[in-house]
Amino acid sequence: MKKNKEDIKKVVLAYSGGLDTSIIIPWLKENYNNCEVIAVSGDVGQGTELDGLEEKAIKTGASKLYVLDLKKDYIENYIWPCLKADAKYEDYLLGTSHARPCIAKALADIAKKEGADAICHGCTGKGNDQVRFELTLKAMAPDMTIIAPWREWNIKSRDEEIDYAEAHNIPLKINRETNYSKDKNLWHLSHEGLDLEKPSLEPQYNKPGFLELGVSPEQAPDTPTYVKIHFEKGIPTAVDGKEMGSVELVEYLNKLGGENGIGLLDIVENRLVGMKSRGVYETPGGAILYKAHNVLETITLDKESFHFKEIIAQKMGELVYNGQWFTPLREAISAFTDDLQKTVTGDVTLKLYKGNMINAGVTSPYTLYDEQTASFGEDEDYNQADATGFINLFGLPIAERAKLAKSWPTEE
Template sequence: MKKENIKKVVLAYSGGLDTSIIIPWLKENYNNCEVVAVSGDVGQGTELDGLEEKAKATGASKLYVLDLKKDFVENYIFPTLKFGAKYEDYLLGTSFARPCIAKALADIAIKEGADAICHGCTGKGNDQVRFELTLKALCPDMAIIAPWREWDIKSRDEEIDYAEAHHIPLKINRETNYSKDKNLWHLSHEGLDLESPANEPQYNHPGFLELGVSPEQAPDTPTYVTIHFEKGVPTAVDGKEMGAVELVEYLNKLGGENGIGLLDIVENRLVGMKSRGVYETPGGAILYKAINVLETITLDKESAHLKEQLAQKYADIVYNGQWFTPLREALDAFANSLAKTVTGDVKLKLYKGNMINAGVTSPFTLYDEQTASFGEDEDYNQADAAGFINLFGLSIKERAKLSKSWPKIED
């Protein structure tokens, strides 16, 4: 669509550095178009304070603030948790937040009769792909504007220059300008000293960690927590039933206090480069550990092993922004089928960044103490093992015998 035909733009608006300067930039470069700002609340907390005043002061006609937290946890986080999907140990905190927010953007854009949707993702990152694939799936005829792929600004310092020239207030400064993304599930840190993998993250520096403390600063006594799952979904903590949002918030607090869920990785971005990030995911780390422990007694070997293989594919799908695809829906069906017996209680001991298994029970357990015992049992005749081993090892034995008469194989 030509610029002159774009009269109304829906902007994914966070009030951070990128989106703060995009509103005036859009009006300057798209014929003073109307800008409707949309903020999806996926658990950013105080980051949303004062957004309406700020959005309108910089040129937006209105601001929608949408409470997406319940949708985010129940329809994006928990399905990914149920699969146990991780991308290079990363618990996908930003990855599945983007399709959740982008779906809300599409809904508002259609409601507003907008000509285009705009996002502030950089041309180097993964989020541009996640936003745009969701929009292509849900509003395929909508134009997409990505300022980072159009404007002459090349760095966050230049963004600050632009903001200062246009008198746009910012909550950051050049010295503390980490690139952060916060939601109910995690907090990510990138940039500044973290850009060099040689630098140790300043976990003990005041203000660096926001969701918890470093393991060194955690209590000297362990904390026990028991999590109940129903069909692969966590529903209660220490015997208290909780809604999805409340449960994640509670475990974030508990895990954060005990130094749980810190991850420092150099990951492989979808666009081809490597990037270094530090992630805080205290509640998420607890839930991933707990459901993994529960599945050790509720899933059979073949199901568990195939699920583990498919979890990597599921993680790739989420990381790559392919949430609204038939394959993701099909994989969810697989996970939901297996999760029918993933019900029970997992007790963990949290201690200085560690999560230690302290007991697991399930009405659907596959663990038989009598059969597994080293003592006498009625179910297992040890003499049967000889025939099993003979058949299981037959191909190995036959190859060894026949290879004696083979011609010599050259290296």
């Protein structure tokens, strides 16, 4: 049951140390009766963004800070299910989308442990993340009060946020000129705002400091890089013959892909809340894994399974993008996908060259490709004369319609 403002004594805040959450701590204390604020940072691979976070949180009014290492959980329980399903949303590989339920579930766990009265997040009222956080919280802590400052305060822009921060002596890592809205984790880095809000303008890929996970294709090496990825039941487990844990594997492929200009996406996407939004995404390792996984499925899945999986991949992508991770349908799609992945084991070699990923070979002990049958040469399995009956039956509706159409009334 939602509590009244005066009844809220302890709030758990999803804290990144970025612009939004940096000003939320003093704002909560000012507007919620000097309530206790417990900051929680979910480490899903933000890297140096977490440096100095505890000191900053305490100085701005938090009673404590939890930093939770969620990287392995994030990859294995959120990213891998999407990879196995080939889930995308309008070509976007869901970098922010599947990080939110991972973080929000951890928030709910801490809130219960701390006996909190409310959970607070810094998502804007225009974005998708507010939905992703809150739908997860409804699933994990349905009776918990949720505070969303962007839907309460009078601040209208990031410039006004900076004004608030400066007035409260809150240190920031950004300034008004380089104020891109960014989200970084193990899987991706997103860029929004400033000149990117004009779809007529090309992103400044070669501008120093814009790209962080890699380089533009023009700046990539003039010689290709080959990489071989091994999958077990749809999950990548080794690169170039070296077995790796999930975190190490993604980090390695991010470096390799980034160096070769892989995984850049510039799109105007359809947000859940109804508006269109332009963003640039860097997903170098993820792009490699999606490509390799798809190539492996071309020889390990039968036609009907492969085609049907393409249909549910779109639905899976929509569910994840829309924040519906903890729903029966998403769980059912993942169960279906897991069953199909039983034979998606093998090796895929890709040639990386200036932003391109070129198939350079695929093998699997469960291959459905029979060179002898598929060959244009002589084979023992296929009688070409059988095709006559097949075509006659397959084309029967077309032939019958053509014959009967001769007697149809003509239109005047």
